[in-house]
Amino acid sequence: MTTATQPQPPADAVARDAHWQSTLDRLRNRTRPTATLRICDDQAAKDALALAQYEQRTAQRQHEGDTSPESKKALKAADAAVTKAQQAIDDASIVLTFRALERTTLDALKKQHPATEEQAEDGYEFNVDTFGPALVAASNTDGMTEDDAREFLETWADAEAGALFQAAWGVQLESRLDLGKG
DSSP: OOOOOOOOOOHHHHHHOTTHHHHHHHHHTOOOOEEEEEEOOOHHHHHHHHHHHHHHHHHHHHHHHOOSHHHHHHHHHHHHHHHHHHHHHHHHOEEEEEEOOOHHHHHHHHHHSOOOHHHHHTTOSSOHHHHHHHHHHHHBSSOOOHHHHHHHHHHSOHHHHHHHHHHHHHHHHOOOOOOOOO
16 A cells, blocks of 8 residues: 655745745635524524614714714614524524535535436536435535435425525635735
């Protein structure tokens, strides 16, 4: 059994940048992008947050023209109400986390779900019906199975199923690169 050795940086690159090995290590140890999908079915909590945010904006506007202790106290109370309402939303929510797959894994997943003839004629590179559950399950870090994903994509309201798929697909397309201005 042979072990693969890490390729060494070119000598001229090291000569130009003595810190290249450190840069290379950082590049190799980057984490893949993640995204979350927050699901909150508690309409009362959502309404309470919206009201608290409205009252906070009102208190902020009033405080801009009035720096009295009462105005400051009202703004502080409004801020606290928003914090409390947001905590109620957080407590009532289900948060699903998705991580970008390695490119080779994503490519293999697409190949496992080839487009039907009709889909290919419409320009699709994979089968939109079978790829979605597989992608959602593969990129979910919470342990969602492909059967779970299929169930949710088939039974949730259209917008919610779309948001679930988009969370898994969107993180695959996320770029954290900045090409600069040259």
